[in-house]
Amino acid sequence: MSKPKVGIFGFTGCGGCQLEILNLENYILDLVGAIDIVHFTEAITEHSDNYDIALVEGAITTKHGVERIEKIGNIAKIIVAIGSCACNGGLNCLKDLYGLEKAKELVYGDKKDWIGSIEVKPVDAYVKVDYYARGCPANRFEIVDIIKALIVGKKPEIPNYPVCVECKRNGNTCVYELGMTCMGPVIRAGCNSRCPNSGAGCDGCRGPIDDPNINAEKDLLAEYGLTVEDIMQQFSLYNAYRGKGIKQKIM
Amino acid sequence: MLYKILKKENYTDFVEKLISEYEFIGPKKKDKVFHDFVPIKDLRELDTDYKKTTIAPAKKLLFPPTEELVEYEVGDVIKVKPLVESSEKILFGIDACDINGMNFMDWIFSTEFIDENYFAKRRKLIVIGKDREPSETCFALSMGAEYAKDGFDIFLTELEDRYFLRIATSKGNEITEKFARIQDATDSDFRDYDKFMDDYRSKFKLKINIDNFYDDFEFIYSNEKYWEEASKNCYSCGSCNLVCPTCFCFNVKDDMQLNLKVGNKMREWDSCMIPEYGLVAGGHNFRPTKENRLKQRYRCKLKTFVDKYGKYACVGCGRCIEACLAKINIVEDVNSVKKEVSA
Numbered sequence: 328m329s330k331p332k333v334g335i336f337g338f339t340g341c342g343g344c345q346l347e348i349l350n351l352e353n354y355i356l357d358l359v360g361a362i363d364i365v366h367f368t369e370a371i372t373e374h375s376d377n378y379d380i381a382l383v384e385g386a387i388t389t390k391h392g393v394e395r396i397e398k399i400g401n402i403a404k405i406i407v408a409i410g411s412c413a414c415n416g417g418l419n420c421l422k423d424l425y426g427l428e429k430a431k432e433l434v435y436g437d438k439k440d441w442i443g444s445i446e447v448k449p450v451d452a453y454v455k456v457d458y459y460a461r462g463c464p465a466n467r468f469e470i471v472d473i474i475k476a477l478i479v480g481k482k483p484e485i486p487n488y489p490v491c492v493e494c495k496r497n498g499n500t501c502v503y504e505l506g507m508t509c510m511g512p513v514i515r516a517g518c519n520s521r522c523p524n525s526g527a528g529c530d531g532c533r534g535p536i537d538d539p540n541i542n543a544e545k546d547l548l549a550e551y552g553l554t555v556e557d558i559m560q561q562f563s564l565y566n567a568y569r570g571k572g573i574k575q576k577i578m
Numbered sequence: 579m580l581y582k583i584l585k586k587e588n589y590t591d592f593v594e595k596l597i598s599e600y601e602f603i604g605p606k607k608k609d610k611v612f613h614d615f616v617p618i619k620d621l622r623e624l625d626t627d628y629k630k631t632t633i634a635p636a637k638k639l640l641f642p643p644t645e646e647l648v649e650y651e652v653g654d655v656i657k658v659k660p661l662v663e664s665s666e667k668i669l670f671g672i673d674a675c676d677i678n679g680m681n682f683m684d685w686i687f688s689t690e691f692i693d694e695n696y697f698a699k700r701r702k703l704i705v706i707g708k709d710r711e712p713s714e715t716c717f718a719l720s721m722g723a724e725y726a727k728d729g730f731d732i733f734l735t736e737l738e739d740r741y742f743l744r745i746a747t748s749k750g751n752e753i754t755e756k757f758a759r760i761q762d763a764t765d766s767d768f769r770d771y772d773k774f775m776d777d778y779r780s781k782f783k784l785k786i787n788i789d790n791f792y793d794d795f796e797f798i799y800s801n802e803k804y805w806e807e808a809s810k811n812c813y814s815c816g817s818c819n820l821v822c823p824t825c826f827c828f829n830v831k832d833d834m835q836l837n838l839k840v841g842n843k844m845r846e847w848d849s850c851m852i853p854e855y856g857l858v859a860g861g862h863n864f865r866p867t868k869e870n871r872l873k874q875r876y877r878c879k880l881k882t883f884v885d886k887y888g889k890y891a892c893v894g895c896g897r898c899i900e901a902c903l904a905k906i907n908i909v910e911d912v913n914s915v916k917k918e919v920s921a
C-alpha cells in the first residue's frame with residue numbers, strides 16, 4: 328500500500344482544528360508514518376500541489392478563499408472538511424446575521440471597502456466534500472479514524488445519532504435534570520458528549536443529525552423558560568448558516 | 579434458601595467488613611439528582627436509600643457501555659487474542675427490580691450462546707440486594723418484578739429493628755458466616771417479613787395494564803395515527819434503551835491502529851431507537867421513521883419476547899420514563915392502547 332499524499336489547509340477560523348492534529352502527540356509519528364503530508368498550513372513551510380486527500384479547516388469568507396478552495400477541489404480526489412467552520416460555516420456565520428455591509432462597517436468603519444469579506448459559506452458550498460469531521464474544535468481522534476478508514480478503503484463511521492447516546496454511555500446526569508438546557512437531543516454525537524461530561528449543555532458545534540426533531544427541542548427549551556429569541560440564539564451559535572450545502576435548516 | 583436475621587446494631591460492622599475485604603460497588607450520591615453504582619471505599623459514601631433510579635443500571639458492570647472484545651495483529655499469520663476482563667466484586671444495594679433486570683441479562687447472554695465477556699464478570703459478581711422505596715416512575719409490581727426470587731447471593735430486607743436476610747448461594751452463606759453476626763429467623767421474623775412485603779407492594783402506585791396488551795397490540799399495530807401521536811416528540815436519541823436494564827443490543831466495531839497492523843474489535847451499547855439500527859448494506863433502512871422505531875421498541879419488549887420465550891423484556895424500573903426528554907411514557911402508551919381498544 329503506498330502512502331496517500333495529504334494536504335492540510337486552513338481557511339477562516341481560529342486554526343484550532345489544525346492544532347488538534349498537532350495535539351495528537353503520541354500518535355503523530357504513526358500518523359506521518361501512515362500518510363505523506365505535503366502541505367500543512369499551520370505546521371510546515373514546504374508546499375506541493377500533488378496530493379490525493381485534502382483536509383480543509385475553516386470557512387470560506389473571502390474571494391481569495393473561493394479561488395483557493397476551487398483549486399483544491401480540482402486537485403484532491405477526496406476532501407475532508409474538518410471542524411465546525413469548514414463543515415457548516417460555524418461561528419463565522421454570526422457575522423452575516425447583521426448583514427454583510429453592516430458587519431463590515433461595524434468592524435472596519437470607514438475602511439470597510441478595503442476589506443474583501445464576502446458572505447460566509449462552508450466548504451461544501453464550493454466543492455464536493457466527501458467526509459465531515461465536525462466539532463469546534465474537531466475531535467482529533469475522529470480525524471484519525473477518517474484517515475484510517477480512507478487508507479484501508481472503508482467508509483468512515485460518523486455517528487448520525489444525538490449526543491444523548493454518548494451521554495448515556497458515559498453515565499452522565501442529563502443537564503436538563505440539573506435545571507440547565509442542552510442542544511444534545513438534536514446535535515450529532517461524535518464528541519463523546521464532551522460538554523455534558525463536564526456538566527455544561529451542548530452548544531451544537533457538530534451541527535444537527537440528519538433528521539433532527541427541531542419542534543420537540545423548541546418545545547423543550549420553551550418549557551425551560553427560553554423565549555423564541557433565546558432559542559434562536561442557542562441554535563445560531565454554531566448553526567446560523569442557511570445557504571447551499573447544508574442538509575438541515577435548523578430553524 | 580437460608581433465612582437469617584441481622585440486628586441493626588450489627589449492620590454497620592458487616593458492611594464495613596465487606597468494604598474493607600472486597601472490591602465493593604454500591605450506590606453513591608452523584609449530584610443533586612441521581613445516584614450511581616460506583617466503587618465505595620468508605621461506608622459514609624454508601625447511600626442505599628436513593629429516591630430516583632440510578633442512571634445506568636447495574637448492567638454496566640457486566641456489559642459495559644464500551645468493551646474491547648478481541649485484540650488482533652495482522653502479519654503473515656493473523657493473531658487473535660480474546661480480551662476477557664473480570665475480577666471478584668460485591669455489588670451492594672441493588673433492588674429487586676434491578677436484580678430481575680440482571681436475571682434477564684443473564685438469560686439473554688446464555689440463551690443461544692454463552693457470552694464469555696459477560697459471564698466472566700457475572701460469575702465473579704457477588705450480589706447483595708436490598709429493598710428501597712419504589713421511585714415515582716417504577717411500575718415493577720405490574721410487571722411481577724418487585725420481588726427477586728433469585729439472582730442474588732444475599733438479599734437484605736429492612737424490618738423495624740433488624741434485617742431479614744435471604745441467603746441464596748453458598749457464597750452468600752460463606753460471607754454472612756464470616757462477616758456478620760447473624761441468627762436464624764423465627765416464625766415472628768417471617769410474619770414481620772410477610773407484613774413488610776405486603777406494605778412494600780402497596781407502595782407501587784404506578785400501574786401498567788399489561789394483561790391484555792399482547793392481544794390489544796394487534797389492534798393498534800397498523801393504526802398510523804396512534805404511532806404518529808405517540809412518537810411525535812421523539813428525538814430518536816436512544817436514551818430509553820441505553821438506560822434500560824434489559825436492553826442488550828450492541829454494535830461491534832473495528833478499531834485498527836494507524837500502523838495498520840494491530841487493532842481490536844469492541845462493542846458498544848446500541849439502540850433500536852436510532853435510525854442506523856435498521857440500516858442494512860445497500861442503504862435500505864427497514865425502520866426509517868420514529869413511528870416504526872417506537873412501535874418496534876414496545877413490540878420487542880412486551881410482545882416479541884412473550885412470543886419467543888414467554889417473558890417480557892421489561893421489569894418496570896421506569897428508567898426510560900425518567901430519561902425521556904420527549905416525555906414518551908411506556909405506561910401511558912400501553913394504558914392508552916387499552917382505551918383505544920375499548921373505544
Ligand code: SF4
Binds near residue numbers: 492495503510528
Ligand atoms: S445532557 Fe444533553 S446530550 Fe446529555 S442526555 Fe441530556 S440533553 Fe442529551
Ligand code: SF4
Binds near residue numbers: 811813906
Ligand atoms: S422515546 Fe424518548 S428517550 Fe427514547 S429515543 Fe425517543 S426521545 Fe429518546
